[in-house]
Amino acid sequence: MTRPVEHLHVRRHNLSLVLHLLATDGPRSRAGIAAVTGLTRATVSSLVADLIERGLVDEAGPEEDQRVGRPATLVRLDGSTVATIGVEIDVGFVSVLVSDLSGNVVHQRRRPITKTSTAFPDLFPVIVRDTRHAVEIAQQAGMRVAGLALAIPGIVDTVAGVVRRAPNLGWTDAALGVRLAAEFGSEIPVWFDNEANLAAIAEYRRGASAGSAHLVYLLAINGVGAGVVVDGRLFRGASGSAGEVGHMTVQPKGLTCACGSKGCWETTIGLRALLTDAVPDLAGALMRDRRLSPEAKLAPVLSRARAQHPQALKGLAKYGHWLGVGLANIVDAYNPEVIVLGGFIPQIAEWVLPEALRTLEADALTDAFRRCRVELTTLGFTAGALGGTILAAERVFDDPTVVPAR
Numbered sequence: 001m002t003r004p005v006e007h008l009h010v011r012r013h014n015l016s017l018v019l020h021l022l023a024t025d026g027p028r029s030r031a032g033i034a035a036v037t038g039l040t041r042a043t044v045s046s047l048v049a050d051l052i053e054r055g056l057v058d059e060a061g062p063e064e065d066q067r068v069g070r071p072a073t074l075v076r077l078d079g080s081t082v083a084t085i086g087v088e089i090d091v092g093f094v095s096v097l098v099s100d101l102s103g104n105v106v107h108q109r110r111r112p113i114t115k116t117s118t119a120f121p122d123l124f125p126v127i128v129r130d131t132r133h134a135v136e137i138a139q140q141a142g143m144r145v146a147g148l149a150l151a152i153p154g155i156v157d158t159v160a161g162v163v164r165r166a167p168n169l170g171w172t173d174a175a176l177g178v179r180l181a182a183e184f185g186s187e188i189p190v191w192f193d194n195e196a197n198l199a200a201i202a203e204y205r206r207g208a209s210a211g212s213a214h215l216v217y218l219l220a221i222n223g224v225g226a227g228v229v230v231d232g233r234l235f236r237g238a239s240g241s242a243g244e245v246g247h248m249t250v251q252p253k254g255l256t257c258a259c260g261s262k263g264c265w266e267t268t269i270g271l272r273a274l275l276t277d278a279v280p281d282l283a284g285a286l287m288r289d290r291r292l293s294p295e296a297k298l299a300p301v302l303s304r305a306r307a308q309h310p311q312a313l314k315g316l317a318k319y320g321h322w323l324g325v326g327l328a329n330i331v332d333a334y335n336p337e338v339i340v341l342g343g344f345i346p347q348i349a350e351w352v353l354p355e356a357l358r359t360l361e362a363d364a365l366t367d368a369f370r371r372c373r374v375e376l377t378t379l380g381f382t383a384g385a386l387g388g389t390i391l392a393a394e395r396v397f398d399d400p401t402v403v404p405a406r
Contacts, residue, residue, distance in 0.1 A: 015400040022077040029072035053405040055081045083138035085148035086388025091222040097385040120174040147392035151195035151384030167258035168223045198387030200227020216336045220343035224266040268322035278315030320352035324359025331364040342377040
């Protein structure tokens with residue numbers, strides 16, 4: 001006889017409640033869990049047994065400070081045999097990160113994409129191959145994969161499972177979710193989101209500004225986007241396109257953007273703009289070679305800047321100005337506590353931040369500016385992949401039944 005749906009829903013909720021408690025408050029006895037959650041001891045014992053069977057918690061030994069009666073056994077979050085995977089795809093590279101449920105990195109790899117085309121039919125086999133390789137690594141380590149999440153540089157419809165538009169990849173209505181479901185079936189739950197959104201999740205959970213309730217993560221690689229955290233929650237907007245700050249107009253009569261509009265912020269602070277202004281003699285060849293990673297394309301800019309090359313310094317100063325213009329718009333629109341600069345911006349920060357901050361202070365609303373700090377990410381180019389592992393882990397915490405019993 002099957003259990004009623006209502007009962008299964010309540011049990012999933014209670015499993016999540018116990019797992020979240022152990023993750024946030026640390027080891028507790030079954031009686032301690034019952035006292036905090038309001039559940040009966042019998043219910044807690046059943047839930048703990050279920051979580052142990054799924055490899056999500058284990059027993060940590062007796063409670064040391066119990067003074068009367070038999071010492072209670074502590075229960076703690078385990079997850080060392082449960083893996084989540086994050087995969088980030090962008091022009092020129094793919095990043096893969098495998099973590100256990102406690103956030104310990106099991107495997108990390110970032111490599112250039114050797115294909116010259118970024119069209120969806122060409123890149124999809126790359127995504128599948130690298131994802132399957134990550135799954136195999138986790139399984140070889142004796143871990144079960146509870147889920148994986150992909151970071152995509154574009155507007156995604158997570159409900160329909162479609163990448164609506166990824167201009168720099170040339171994708172339109174790419175059925176990523178459907179294709180991945182066909183590849184993995186019910187074997188592994190798969191999610192995907194905008195790469196800046198996932199990077200923002202990583203910053204909010206693990207970055208130097210972790211816990212900041214109002215945070216904007218600005219990602220500048222080939223394109224420009226932002227992940228926006230409002231009141232501690234990722235803000236996606238009505239259709240999932242919130243944070244597309246790279247496409248706000250800063251020069252009405254400016255250059256044509258990959259999205260088709262003119263004068264987008266991306267045309268002034270994207271990688272193409274930086275190369276065009278700082279190393280104009282190399283820019284065309286660097287941008288045409290889609291096999292080069294962003295770091296490889298950026299290398300001549302850094303080399304010439306360190307050598308005090310006039311054109312490079314002029315281009316970086318121009319970049320700093322336009323960076324500040326856009327940051328002022330973000331400060332005025334979102335009123336964040338902190339803006340975290342990611343992508344390649346930390347590598348050029350010493351040349352662009354002084355001008356950017358001067359422009360920001362001059363253009364932004366005074367009170368909002370004074371309440372906002374600007375920081376550089378400490379998570380490097382793997383922030384999107386890290387955010388993918390965190391998103392997949394959060395799905396497990398919200399519904400532990402996605403991990404089958406052993």
